[in-house]
Amino acid sequence: xxxxxxxxxxxxxxxxxxxxxxxxxxxxxxxxxxxxxxxxxxxxxxxxxxxxxxxxxxxxxxxxxxxxxxxxxxxxxxxxxxxxxxxxxxxxxxxxxxxxxxxxxxxxxxxxxxxxxxxxxxxxxxxxxxxxxxxxxxxxxxxxxxxxxxxxxxxxxxxxxxxxxxxxxxxxxxxxxxxxxxxxxxxxxxxxxxxxxxxxxxxxxxxxxxxxxxxxxxxxxxxxxxxxxxxxxxxxxxxxxxxxxxxxxxxxxxxxxxxxxxxxxxxxxxxxxxxxxxxxxxxxxxxxxxxxxxxxxxxxxxxxxxxxxxxxxxxxxxxxxxxxxxxxxxxxxxxxxxxxxxxxxxxxxxxxxxxxxxxxxxxxxxxxxxxxxxxxxxxxxxxxxxxxxxxxxxxxxxxxxxxxxxxxxxxxxxxxxxxxxxxxxxxxxxxxxxxxxxxxxxxxxxxxxxxxxxxxxxxxxxxxxxxxxxxxx
Amino acid sequence: xxxxxxxxxxxxxxxxxxxxxxxxxxxxxxxxxxxxxxxxxxxxxxxxxxxxxxxxxxxxxxxxxxxxxxxxxxxxxxxxxxxxxxxxxxxxxxxxxxxxxxxxxxxxxxxxxxxxxxxxxxxxxxxxxxxxxxxxxxxxxxxxxxxxxxxxxxxxxxxxxxxxxxxxxxxxxxxxxxxxxxxxxxxxxxxxxxxxxxxxxxxxxxxxxxxxxxxxxxxxxxxxxxxxxxxxxxxxxxxxxxxxxxxxxxxxxxxxxxxxxxxxxxxxxxxxxxxxxxxxxxxxxxxxxxxxxxxxxxxxxxxxxxxxxxxxxxxxxxxxxxxxxxxxxxxxxxxxxxxxxxxxxxxxxxxxxxxxxxxxxxxxxxxxxxxxxxxxxxxxxxxxxxxxxxxxxxxxxxxxxxxxxxxxxxxxxxxxxxxxxxxxxxxxxxxxxxxxxxxxxxxxxxxxxxxxxxxxxxxxxxxxxxxxxxxxx
Numbered sequence: 009x010x011x012x013x014x015x016x017x018x019x020x021x022x023x024x025x026x027x028x029x030x031x032x033x034x035x036x037x038x039x040x041x042x043x044x045x046x047x048x049x050x051x052x053x054x055x056x057x058x059x060x061x062x063x064x065x066x067x068x069x070x071x072x073x074x075x076x077x078x079x080x081x082x083x084x085x086x087x088x089x090x091x092x093x094x095x096x097x098x099x100x101x102x103x104x105x106x107x108x109x110x111x112x113x114x115x116x117x118x119x120x121x122x123x124x125x126x127x128x129x130x131x132x133x134x135x136x137x138x139x140x141x142x143x144x145x146x147x148x149x150x151x152x153x154x155x156x157x158x159x160x161x162x163x164x165x166x167x168x169x170x171x172x173x174x175x176x177x178x179x180x181x182x183x184x185x186x187x188x189x190x191x192x193x194x195x196x197x198x199x200x201x202x203x204x205x206x207x208x209x210x211x212x213x214x215x216x217x218x219x220x221x222x223x224x225x226x227x228x229x230x231x232x233x234x235x236x237x238x239x240x241x242x243x244x245x246x247x248x249x250x251x252x253x254x255x256x257x258x259x260x261x262x263x264x265x266x267x268x269x270x271x272x273x274x275x276x277x278x279x280x281x282x283x284x285x286x287x288x289x290x291x292x293x294x295x296x297x298x299x300x301x302x303x304x305x306x307x308x309x310x311x312x313x314x315x316x317x318x319x320x321x322x323x324x325x326x327x328x329x330x331x332x333x334x335x336x337x338x339x340x341x342x343x344x345x346x347x348x349x350x351x352x353x354x355x356x357x358x359x360x361x362x363x364x365x366x367x368x369x370x371x372x373x374x375x376x377x378x379x380x381x382x383x384x385x386x387x388x389x390x391x392x393x394x395x396x397x398x399x400x401x402x403x404x405x406x407x408x409x410x411x412x413x414x415x416x417x418x419x420x421x422x423x424x425x426x427x428x429x430x431x432x433x434x435x436x437x438x439x440x441x442x443x444x445x446x447x448x449x450x451x452x453x454x455x456x457x458x459x460x461x462x463x464x465x466x467x468x469x470x471x472x473x474x475x476x477x478x479x480x481x
Numbered sequence: 482x483x484x485x486x487x488x489x490x491x492x493x494x495x496x497x498x499x500x501x502x503x504x505x506x507x508x509x510x511x512x513x514x515x516x517x518x519x520x521x522x523x524x525x526x527x528x529x530x531x532x533x534x535x536x537x538x539x540x541x542x543x544x545x546x547x548x549x550x551x552x553x554x555x556x557x558x559x560x561x562x563x564x565x566x567x568x569x570x571x572x573x574x575x576x577x578x579x580x581x582x583x584x585x586x587x588x589x590x591x592x593x594x595x596x597x598x599x600x601x602x603x604x605x606x607x608x609x610x611x612x613x614x615x616x617x618x619x620x621x622x623x624x625x626x627x628x629x630x631x632x633x634x635x636x637x638x639x640x641x642x643x644x645x646x647x648x649x650x651x652x653x654x655x656x657x658x659x660x661x662x663x664x665x666x667x668x669x670x671x672x673x674x675x676x677x678x679x680x681x682x683x684x685x686x687x688x689x690x691x692x693x694x695x696x697x698x699x700x701x702x703x704x705x706x707x708x709x710x711x712x713x714x715x716x717x718x719x720x721x722x723x724x725x726x727x728x729x730x731x732x733x734x735x736x737x738x739x740x741x742x743x744x745x746x747x748x749x750x751x752x753x754x755x756x757x758x759x760x761x762x763x764x765x766x767x768x769x770x771x772x773x774x775x776x777x778x779x780x781x782x783x784x785x786x787x788x789x790x791x792x793x794x795x796x797x798x799x800x801x802x803x804x805x806x807x808x809x810x811x812x813x814x815x816x817x818x819x820x821x822x823x824x825x826x827x828x829x830x831x832x833x834x835x836x837x838x839x840x841x842x843x844x845x846x847x848x849x850x851x852x853x854x855x856x857x858x859x860x861x862x863x864x865x866x867x868x869x870x871x872x873x874x875x876x877x878x879x880x881x882x883x884x885x886x887x888x889x890x891x892x893x894x895x896x897x898x899x900x901x902x903x904x905x906x907x908x909x910x911x912x913x914x915x916x917x918x919x920x921x922x923x924x925x926x927x928x929x930x931x932x933x934x935x936x937x938x939x940x941x942x943x944x945x946x947x948x949x950x951x952x953x954x
Contacts, residue, residue: 014825058491434615
């Protein structure tokens with residue numbers, strides 16, 4: 009403990025102050041309460057997973073973004089200098105490309121990695137615990153994930169995901185339920201959103217009728233960028249991936265069509281009519297929208313035929329939610345996957361889920377000033393500290409207030425009353441109860457309402473009632 | 482995504498099932514609500530800290546137990562084979578001792594580590610954000626920590642700490658408040674505990690009057706083991722550390738004395754009377770017990786003159802809480818520290834805090850069967866799924882029940898009613914509402930109370946009222 013360090017935290021990570029925590033807890037508490045109301049149950053998985061669980065699940069790019077944890081103990085002792093020489097041969101600074109061999113070396117000294125998302129650990133959980141689980145299994149999970157992405161505004165290396173999934177049921181009622189959850193959550197937040205829905209089977213059908221069924225991944229990856237790069241650039245990317253003009257000409261009207269949900273469904277129904285998968289997708293979309301009509305959703309819900317979602321494991325409905333009155337990327341997204349647990353040895357278990365982006369929702373609530381005022385309320389009552397005997401005099405009152413559930417603290421140090429006042433104000437405390445020698449003698453307290461400035465002197469025996477009535481009303 | 486993997490998680494880590502989560506959330510919610518009632522505010526810090534923040538803060542042993550995170554990108558590219566050869570020269574398998582050089586190598590490829598506790602990150606937070614903080618700063622923090630300890634029963638590599646600290650105040654009212662918090666938390670849990678209190682200044686005084694003030698650390702480390710290894714072994718360890726028989730003879734009666742708090746204070750007051758530090762410690766202990774008497778604490782509180790607590794940063798009161806009716810180590814502990822923030826450039830800021838051990842508390846609550854029954858309640862109402870039209874018929878009822886805050890789900894798949902029943906039972910659901918063709922026709926529902934087996938048929942319009950009255954009473 010010798011020299012003084014200037015404290016800092018790793019780039020892309022954050023400290024959360026009490027004010028920020030209040031906002032974040034409001035978000036977590038809200039989504040949690042809605043998840044519960046729909047019968048979802050919490051699970052948690054370890055922050056570290058075996059790298060064998062994580063690698064290969066997020067594409068090549070994802071593998072690079074995994075944070076690896078060095079084996080504990082003497083991590084390097086099992087590697088000989090010869091091994092090392094071989095392993096790093098291609099990764100000297102002369103070669104600029106990321107080196108596979110350096111990767112291989114890291115795998116020799118790291119067996120664990122930090123969780124990259126909550127979906128793969130969930131799949132792993134379901135397979136590992138399948139004998140204890142009653143299917144359909146409805147779970148939610150609110151935990152941080154880590155990605156070694158280049159940090160930038162709104163993109164962090166540690167951030168929370170709030171995932172809600174049901175696994176072991178193919179019914180479209182599950183999709184409806186997720187739409188209802190989104191509807192209710194953003195209703196509570198007071199954020200107007202648009203819930204965009206598409207179906208991966210329709211995209212498969214499109215790739216088929218375009219004549220490039222084998223290029224489904226490339227087509228969806230390109231489509232996914234349409235909001236960012238525009239139609240022309242999407243076309244360019246597809247052509248460079250081997251899709252021909254004729255194929256793209258089938259897709260183009262689908263991507264550019266504007267109209268009602270009914271009209272969109274009519275259009276796509278016609279375009280993919282020669283693909284069985286495509287027709288199934290259209291049927292699913294129709295059924296889902298009919299359920300949505302029956303259930304009555306307050307927020308805007310629409311078909312978005314250009315919606316693709318990057319992740320390859322989606323196989324049915326896909327969702328994305330955007331805030332209507334605040335410019336930010338999607339604040340919620342998800343979809344149905346038919347074989348996520350297959351890689352862990354449990355094939356053919358269908359599930360559907362969505363993930364709420366807590367950080368972006370925080371930004372939207374801040375930007376639209378929609379955080380409820382009482383979300384940031386901390387202590388309600390401060391008791392003064394004038395001298396030893398008045399502290400003892402106020403001690404029972406603190407206990408009584410807390411027993412009513414009123415958060416209350418006694419200023420710990422004997423200092424000037426002015427300083428205690430300032431403390432109360434900076435902490436947004438509502439009432440300051442003051443007692444000094446004279447109050448002890450007269451068995452009274454002086455109560456100052458710090459919001460209105462009003463001041464009252466009351467018998468100490470009546471203070472609890474006065475505060476309770478004013479605060480708990 | 483080719484070959485099938487048998488899923489597993491890293492040793493020493495855990496998945497938490499919905500049942501376990503319910504218990505854990507009960508613990509977290511309880512401590513959180515008590516912390517808040519006493520005016521403490523939440524903060525969170527990143528899971529990863531710079532290794533420079535963590536190293537050297539937990540002793541040599543602690544440094545070894547840090548989980549290091551491999552730098553992202555090409556972590557090894559900056560090390561030449563020559564460097565490597567030098568760095569690992571001493572760490573070949575022939576030398577069995579842990580190798581410093583391998584450590585040096587790991588520091589070349591790892592800049593970050595996983596949080597080892599919440600105290601050091603809190604100290605770092607206070608210094609880094611001191612200009613935004615109003616002192617005294619009362620914070621709580623409930624987050625996981627990671628230690629590369631050898632996993633064993635009750636010892637995990639990832640576990641939660643629930644820390645509550647006040648920093649920037651020397652008043653003993655803070656110590657009282659922590660005792661009150663412990664009292665209230667375990668009162669809610671229904672766990673009988675003993676709150677043991679000592680003071681590090683008394684230990685310093687003891688080391689002085691024993692004639693070995695410079696051996697305070699060795700003496701406290703040895704004393705700390707008395708419960709585990711007994712008095713004789715403690716004596717042996719102290720003698721081996723250079724304490725002489727005469728010195729130990731002064732300590733021995735203190736360690737073995739049985740008596741009331743008053744008698745203990747009288748004894749220690751006499752033993753350390755020639756040490757100024759010791760006298761200050763006794764005064765602090767006296768004052769704290771007088772405050773405890775005034776505040777009225779329900780749980781057992783006692784002076785434990787053999788209590789030492791391992792951590793070197795404690796400088797005043799130290800606490801440890803043990804369950805009286807369940808054999809397990811301490812379930813809560815802490816103390817006052819006068820210079821924790823000094824290493825980060827902010828000297829002389831005194832603080833005091835305690836940490837609740839959520840995992841052990843979980844074991845105690847389980848062992849004593851003290852988890853409240855409603856802590857594990859999930860969904861209350863299941864709606865049947867017989868066919869499309871009855872699903873649509875029940876859909877509005879689900880919405881109405883949820884709007885009353887009643888957790889409710891509709892079985893997603895059209896399967897045998899028996900299977901739906903089993904699902905309800907396995908998930909401990911209270912009511913199963915059934916509607917098929919005939920109920921739709923007669924505008925009724927069949928409601929089965931799964932706890933009592935009672936069954937009722939009601940007009941569907943009355944179902945919400947019936948359920949609300951039975952559940953929300």
